Amino acid sequence: xxxxxxxxxxxxxxxxxxxxxxxxxxxxxxxxxxxxxxxxxxxxxxxxxxxxxxxxxxxxxxxxxxxxxxxxxxxxxxxxxxxxxxxxxxxxxxxxxxxxxxxxxxxxxxxxxxxxxxxxxxxxxxxxxxxxxxxxxxxxxxxxxxxxxxxxxxxxxxxxxxxxxxxxxxxxxxxxxxxxxxxxxxxxxxxxxxxxxxxxxxxxxxxxxxxxxxxxxxxxxxxxxxxxxxxxxxxxxxxxxxxxxxxxxxxxxxxxxxxxxxxxxxxxxxxxxxxxxxxxxxxxxxxxxxxxxxxxxxxxxxxxxxxxxxxxxxxxxxxxxxxx
Numbered sequence: 518x519x520x521x522x523x524x525x526x527x528x529x530x531x532x533x534x535x536x537x538x539x540x541x542x543x544x545x546x547x548x549x550x551x552x553x554x555x556x557x558x559x560x561x562x563x564x565x566x567x568x569x570x571x572x573x574x575x576x577x578x579x580x581x582x583x584x585x586x587x588x589x590x591x592x593x594x595x596x597x598x599x600x601x602x603x604x605x606x607x608x609x610x611x612x613x614x615x616x617x618x619x620x621x622x623x624x625x626x627x628x629x630x631x632x633x634x635x636x637x638x639x640x641x642x643x644x645x646x647x648x649x650x651x652x653x654x655x656x657x658x659x660x661x662x663x664x665x666x667x668x669x670x671x672x673x674x675x676x677x678x679x680x681x682x683x684x685x686x687x688x689x690x691x692x693x694x695x696x697x698x699x700x701x702x703x704x705x706x707x708x709x710x711x712x713x714x715x716x717x718x719x720x721x722x723x724x725x726x727x728x729x730x731x732x733x734x735x736x737x738x739x740x741x742x743x744x745x746x747x748x749x750x751x752x753x754x755x756x757x758x759x760x761x762x763x764x765x766x767x768x769x770x771x772x773x774x775x776x777x778x779x780x781x782x783x784x785x786x787x788x789x790x791x792x793x794x795x796x797x798x799x800x801x802x803x804x805x806x807x808x809x810x811x812x813x814x815x816x817x818x819x820x821x822x823x824x825x826x827x828x829x830x831x832x833x834x835x836x837x838x839x840x841x
Contacts, residue, residue, distance in 0.1 A: 526656065527631045527729070528576040529620040530568050532593065532638040533586040533610050542803045545826070546819045553800060554638040555592035559810045559817060564800070565596050568638040574649045575656065576634060579603075582623060584616040587761075601758040608764045613723075614773025618736050619762055622747055625729050632659055633732065635725045641809045643796035648724070651792040655726035658695055662788060666727035666735060668698070668780075670719030670789040671797040676710035679801055681721035681776050683789045684713065698787035703776045719789060721776065722797055731786070739782040746770065 536543065536552035543556040554565045565583075572581055585593050585606050597604055605620045617635060624631050634652060642648045648669070655667040670683050684700035701721070705713060725732075737744050746766055773779075780787065800806045803823075810820045 524577065525628060525631050526576045527580045527624045527628065527633040528572040528582065529617065529624070529633060529635045530565070530572055530581060530583050530638050531613060531616055531635065531723075532565050532568070533584050533589070533607055533616050534639065535586075535610055536639065538802045539800065539806060542806055542823065545823060551592045552589060552639075553806075555589065555596070558800065558806055559641070563596060564640075565593070565638045568636055568640075569596070571642075571645060571648060572634065572636050574645075575652045582620050584620045586610045602760070605760045605762070607762050608767045610772075611767050611770055612772035613775040614736070614740070614778060615767070615770060617775055618733070618743065618773075619747065621729050621732050623760055625733065629730065631729045632656065632727065633729050635723070637723050637799070639800055640722065641796075641798040641800055643812070647793045647795040648722075648797075651790050652724065652726065654692075654695070655724075655790045658689070658692075658788060658790060659727055662689065663728055664731055665786055665788045666725055666731060667695075668787055668789045669722045669724040669726075670791050671722050672791065672794055673714055673718070673720050676707060676714045677720065678707055678710050679704055680799065681723070681780070682710070682713045683719045683721050683787075684716070685718060685789060685791075689788055694791040694793075696789050696791070698784045698789050701776075701781045701784050701787070703774075703781060719791055720797065721780075722792075723776070723799075735783045735786050736779055739779040740773065743773075 532554045534552055534554065536554065539553040540550070543551055543553050547556055555563050557563050560567060569581065582603050582605055583597055585604055587606050587608055593604070605623055607616060607619065621633060624633055634656070651669045655669060658667050659665070668683060681701065681703045682705055683698055686697035686699035689695040689697060702709065702713065798805050798809050800809065807820060807823065810817055
């Protein structure tokens with residue numbers, strides 16, 4: 518790969534979610550109301566720090582932007598104090614769609630011809646080399662498929678109803694792991710999830726790569742008129758050099774789910790890059806997070822204490838039922 522191509526790579530790390538479903542566990546571990554991306558669930562560092570390291574293996578650190586929410590400032594400053602100019606701070610959490618669009622517009626202002634990768638900040642991979650290989654393959658693919666967005670898909674091992682599923686179509690070029698996207702289903706029914714599993718469909722990891730302008734075109738096609746709201750005053754730098762999105766913009770904007778309202782509507786623009794076998798988990802609830810750490814070589818102390826708490830709660834319920 519030529520140095521000039523790598524220098525045009527940018528990354529957006531989504532770290533503005535509220536992590537409500539995992540809040541009982543993060544509160545148990547840290548003793549406060551932080552969202553899961555700011556919690557050290559495993560590996561001794563926060564999920565955001567792990568996502569930062571993951572993205573930096575493919576993208577220059579100076580080209581990584583972090584989509585954040587103002588209410589989480591006390592938590593994100595602990596990890597991102599060294600990069601104020603790369604913090605894109607939303608006044609409120611308005612869903613993944615606005616987080617992605619606002620960050621990509623910041624990139625477009627700096628380098629319109631850039632190619633960008635989008636990374637969630639709260640996921641788990643059993644082997645980090647596997648996701649890095651898939652991201653590199655996706656970057657290579659966008660050099661040839663400039664009008665497409667490449668999703669990274671994980672091989673499923675169960676009919677999961679809480680994930681987004683990607684139906685694969687024809688192979689792309691001569692590769693064995695790249696396919697056109699035939700369909701995209703977010704959180705299917707149990708029966709549909711079983712059918713998708715049998716058909717060889719993939720889980721959507723929400724890692725995506727594509728030209729910035731292709732991303733913006735796809736969003737505008739799915740959500741006509743949305744770009745009109747993002748005029749220059751909407752993206753401004755605060756005194757500490759954070760890029761802050763104006764309150765007035767988000768106050769009048771509905772929440773936008775990127776999977777449901779963009780990807781599902783624009784499948785003709787999508788390609789999926791299938792990862793090599795790896796355990797992937799979106800850490801969406803307490804049971805999933807516990808399952809991840811229980812598989813590891815050393816179970817963290819919080820996991821043991823959490824399991825003891827659950828057992829004690831079960832005994833209380835059982836004894837109460839017996840008395841009744």
